[in-house]
Amino acid sequence: MNPLLDYQEQQTRRQFFGACGLRLGGVSLAMLAARETTAATGAEYPFPPLPGLPHFKPRAKALIYLHMNGGPAQMDLWDHKPKLVDYFNKDLPKSVQGGQRLSTMTSGQSRFPVAPSKFKFSHYGECGTVASELLPHTASCVDDIALVRSVHTHAINHDPACTFVMSGSEQPGKPSIGSWLSYGLGSECSDLPAFVVFTPRFPRTGNGQALYNRLWGSGFLASRYSGVALRGVGDPVLYVRNPEGVERTDRRTMLDALNKLNQRNYTRFGDPETLTRIAQYEMAFRMQRSVPELTDLNGEPEHVLKLYGPDVKKPGSFAHSAIMARRLIERGVRIVQLLHRGWDQHGNLPVALTNQCKDTDQATGGLLTDLKQRGLLDDTLVVWGGEFGRTVYSQGTLNDKTYGRDHHPRNFCMWMAGGGIKGGIVHGATDDFSYNVVRDPVHVNDLNATILHCMGIDHAQFSVKFQGLNQKLTGVEDAKPVTALLA
Numbered sequence: 001m002n003p004l005l006d007y008q009e010q011q012t013r014r015q016f017f018g019a020c021g022l023r024l025g026g027v028s029l030a031m032l033a034a035r036e037t038t039a040a041t042g043a044e045y046p047f048p049p050l051p052g053l054p055h056f057k058p059r060a061k062a063l064i065y066l067h068m069n070g071g072p073a074q075m076d077l078w079d080h081k082p083k084l085v086d087y088f089n090k091d092l093p094k095s096v097q098g099g100q101r102l103s104t105m106t107s108g109q110s111r112f113p114v115a116p117s118k119f120k121f122s123h124y125g126e127c128g129t130v131a132s133e134l135l136p137h138t139a140s141c142v143d144d145i146a147l148v149r150s151v152h153t154h155a156i157n158h159d160p161a162c163t164f165v166m167s168g169s170e171q172p173g174k175p176s177i178g179s180w181l182s183y184g185l186g187s188e189c190s191d192l193p194a195f196v197v198f199t200p201r202f203p204r205t206g207n208g209q210a211l212y213n214r215l216w217g218s219g220f221l222a223s224r225y226s227g228v229a230l231r232g233v234g235d236p237v238l239y240v241r242n243p244e245g246v247e248r249t250d251r252r253t254m255l256d257a258l259n260k261l262n263q264r265n266y267t268r269f270g271d272p273e274t275l276t277r278i279a280q281y282e283m284a285f286r287m288q289r290s291v292p293e294l295t296d297l298n299g300e301p302e303h304v305l306k307l308y309g310p311d312v313k314k315p316g317s318f319a320h321s322a323i324m325a326r327r328l329i330e331r332g333v334r335i336v337q338l339l340h341r342g343w344d345q346h347g348n349l350p351v352a353l354t355n356q357c358k359d360t361d362q363a364t365g366g367l368l369t370d371l372k373q374r375g376l377l378d379d380t381l382v383v384w385g386g387e388f389g390r391t392v393y394s395q396g397t398l399n400d401k402t403y404g405r406d407h408h409p410r411n412f413c414m415w416m417a418g419g420g421i422k423g424g425i426v427h428g429a430t431d432d433f434s435y436n437v438v439r440d441p442v443h444v445n446d447l448n449a450t451i452l453h454c455m456g457i458d459h460a461q462f463s464v465k466f467q468g469l470n471q472k473l474t475g476v477e478d479a480k481p482v483t484a485l486l487a
Contacts (some may be wrong), residue, residue: 060419150428206342232316
């Protein structure tokens with residue numbers, strides 16, 4: 001049985017012509033809107049935005065999302081708590097813990113000894129933002145950064161928390177933020193995907209949580225809006241090179257024949273995923289020419305390569321992924337996502353966190369500096385953060401040399417920089433234990449609403465009907481852009 005075929009066979013004449021009329025009208029409207037957008041902006045969109053989008057003039061036309069998978073410890077990086085020195089190895093006051101739920105990894109502990117950060121903090125930039133000694137390169141860019149110390153979420157375990165921060169839902173099956181944006185805003189690049197993903201290597205001392213393709217998946221949207229993951233080993237894309245003896249003209253002839261068969265299949269069954277397949281084959285053909293040029297760093301000046309650190313020419317490293325992000329944005333790619341694992345430090349945090357920062361800090365600071373020097377930061381939004389924070393108390397044994405921290409969804413730090421963001425500010429505050437938000441809480445949905453706002457989208461008006469609901473990235477609960485972060 002084929003439900004699509006059954007449906008078409010059972011349609012009445014009135015239903016058939018009614019549906020055709022609506023579809024043709026929609027196509028015509030979309031083409032007209034695309035022409036109007038092109039005329040208004042002076043830019044050609046090979047894959048135009050949805051009719052009516054953006055809702056207003058965007059401050060950012062591209063997004064680079066740096067996801068530190070595992071939950072970076074906020075009090076060791078961005079949320080300095082100097083008074084904790086006096087609480088070393090004392091139990092976290094019950095008035096602070098407040099009966100909040102704990103993960104099963106620490107709920108059975110007899111004690112919750114406070115573990116002050118081992119790292120020094122300093123003021124950076126003209127704005128004077130305080131940051132850890134582990135992040136000197138990123139901290140040198142704080143005048144362009146809006147640091148949010150009061151982000152909070154629901155989930156206390158990695159899988160649902162990562163799914164939530166990336167898709168606005170703890171339940172799998174919803175589109176990722178990159179898919180929402182590529183669906184709504186289209187792409188200015190015809191030779192590369194609108195949404196590209198990197199999953200760089202991480203230090204061996206890191207506790208690497210699994211990454212699922214739902215974090216860059218399209219959910220109930222067409223699969224053409226899923227992120228395309230570029231590999232760090234071997235060719236960036238499988239089969240990017242034609243086999244020996246197969247010329248590009250041969251590949252074109254084969255693809256044309258295949259597209260005709262797919263088009264015939266679509267005419268017969270009307271499955272929209274067939275159109276997605278045609279588009280993906282076409283994109284793959286173009287990428288055979290664009291990807292080798294993209295990944296060739298020989299034309300990059302030495303002073304630019306140095307910004308990203310010594311690993312910049314090693315495919316699969318965070319530094320290489322970061323410079324690729326800039327090169328992709330230059331070529332009109334809409335969204336680039338870097339997912340770096342290893343930030344889940346339940347033990348031996350001083351060593352593991354130091355290595356994580358060594359692996360990412362210079363490239364992160366280099367990326368911001370490079371974007372700014374090229375004038376790209378003005379219309380590129382950069383976001384950094386994890387899925388939740390860490391507890392101020394130690395998981396397991398605490399001594400003066402090492403400690404670990406458990407998951408903590410009540411508050412953590414994220415930052416934003418670039419298009420539409422007010423640099424050099426700190427938003428929100430936590431208590432003396434970095435355990436509870438005491439000023440200006442920012443829910444993950446509020447942060448995603450802010451990202452959409454910078455890209456010219458009103459999150460409340462951006463939805464897709466699915467399973468009887470108007471599905472949104474920001475969910476059904478009340479959310480709003482954080483206006484204090486906006487330039």
